[in-house]
Amino acid sequence: MPKIVDHDQRRQEIVEVTWRFIAREGIDKLNLRDLAAAAGYSNGALKPYFPTRDALLEATFNFVADATNKRVEANAMRLRGALAIEAFACEVLPLDELRINEARIAVHFWNLALAEPELAAANAATMDQWRTWLDRWLGQELGERHAQATFVRDSLINFLMGAQVSSVLDMAANSGQSLVDQLKYHLQMLNRIK
Amino acid sequence: MPKIVDHDQRRQEIVEVTWRFIAREGIDKLNLRDLAAAAGYSNGALKPYFPTRDALLEATFNFVADATNKRVEANAMRLRGALAIEAFACEVLPLDELRINEARIAVHFWNLALAEPELAAANAATMDQWRTWLDRWLGQELGERHAQATFVRDSLINFLMGAQVSSVLDMAANSGQSLVDQLKYHLQMLNRIK
DNA sequence: CCGTATTCTCTACATTCATAGAATAACAAT
DNA sequence: ATTGTTATTCTATGAATGTAGAGAATACGG
Secondary structure, eight states: OOOOOOHHHHHHHHHHHHHHHHHHHOGGGOOHHHHHHHTTOOGGGGTTTOSSHHHHHHHHHHHHHHHHHHHHHHHTTTOOHHHHHHHHHHHHSOOSHHHHHHHHHHHHHHHHHTTOHHHHHHHHHHHHHHHHHHHHHHHHHHOTTOTTHHHHHHHHHHHHHHHHHHHHHOGGGOOHHHHHHHHHHHHHHHHHTO | OOOOOOHHHHHHHHHHHHHHHHHHHOGGGOOHHHHHHHTTOOGGGGTTTOSSHHHHHHHHHHHHHHHHHHHHHHHTTTOOHHHHHHHHHHHHSOOSHHHHHHHHHHHHHHHHHTTOHHHHHHHHHHHHHHHHHHHHHHHHHHOTTOTTHHHHHHHHHHHHHHHHHHHHHOGGGOOHHHHHHHHHHHHHHHHHTO
C-alpha cells in the first residue's frame, strides 16, 4: 500500500504557506509555481488539494477570518460590555506582526471582493457577525435600545477597518500605540453618552 | 506639418476613461486593449502618452486624489473648526455615485500600494495633507494643544478610510445616511471633549 | 523482495497580455 | 498637390502563468 497523506492536514499546511506568502509578497506576486516551491513541492503538486488558484485563495481568506474569530471567541466572549469591546478590538487591530499580516491579507481580499460577489458576501457575513457581537456588548454597556448604539457600532467597525488599511500603508504614522490610544478614545466616548 | 495633438489634454482624457473603466470593471479586468477600445483607439495607441501600464495607473490614482483634494479646497477651506471638518468629511465619504466610484478606486489603489513603495508614499503624502488640515480645524474647535486632538484626528481619518471600504463591499449595510449619522456622532463627540 | 495504490515531478499546452515596431493614415505647411 | 512629420493601427513577439496529464518516485502490505 502507498504513502498515505492526511488530505485535510495537507490542505491546512498549504493554506498556511499561502497566507504567509501573500503577507510577504502580495497576491499579485503569487503564482502557483513559486508557491509550490515555497511549500516544498514542485509545480503541479498542489492541484490534487486545491483544483484551482481561486479555490486556494478562498480557502486562505477563510483561514485568516477564522483565526481572528477564534481569537475573539477565546478572549472577548467571556467578558461583557466595554471590556468585551476592548478585547474584541484588540484582536482585530493590527497591533503585532501577526495581525499586521492579517491586515495585509484583508486589504488584498477586499480588492478581490470588489470583483467577486462571493467574496464580498463572505466579507458581509463576517461584518454581520461583528455587528451582532457589538450589539450585545453595547446593549450591556449603554442599556438596550440606546438611541446612538447603531452609529457607535458602525463607526467603531469603520474605525477598525480603516485602521487595517492605514497601519499597513502608512506604518510610520500608525504605530500600535497610536491605535490603542484611538481605541481608548472610542471607549471613553462610550462613557460620555451613557 | 502634421496633425497636432495637445498631449496633456490627451493624457487627461485617457486618465478619465481609465478611472471610469476601473470603477466599473475593476483593475484586474483592465487590459490595455480593452482600455484603448473604451477610449476610442486601438491597441498600441496609448503608448506614446503612457509608456507602460503602471505609469497609466499611477496617473489615474493621482487624478482621483487630486479630484478629492480640489473638492475639499473648494468646500472646506473657507470654513473653520467643526464646520470645516464636516465639509471635509462629506467630500471624502462615499455619499454619492461619484464618490463611491472613488472609493472603489481607492481600494484597488491600496492593494497595489502594498507591493509598490512609490504608491504607498503617494498615499502617505495625502494622509499627511489630511492630518495637517485636521490639525488646523481641530485647533480652531478645541483650542491649540488639546490633549486628545491627536487621537481624535487619527481616529477620524481611520473612520473615513474604513467607510470607503465598507461602503463599497457591504453597500446594503452602509447607506449614505448611515455614514452621515456616524459622522455626526463623531462631530458631537468633539463638543463633549471641549 | 515484489506489486500496487498513491503522491509528486516534470514537461507541455493554451491563453492572456504588455510591449515593440513596422506600416499606414492624417494632417499642416509649402 | 506634394512633402515631411506626427498620430494611429495592426501584427508580431516574448514572457508569464494556470492547468493538464503522463510517467517516475515513493511507501507500504504481502
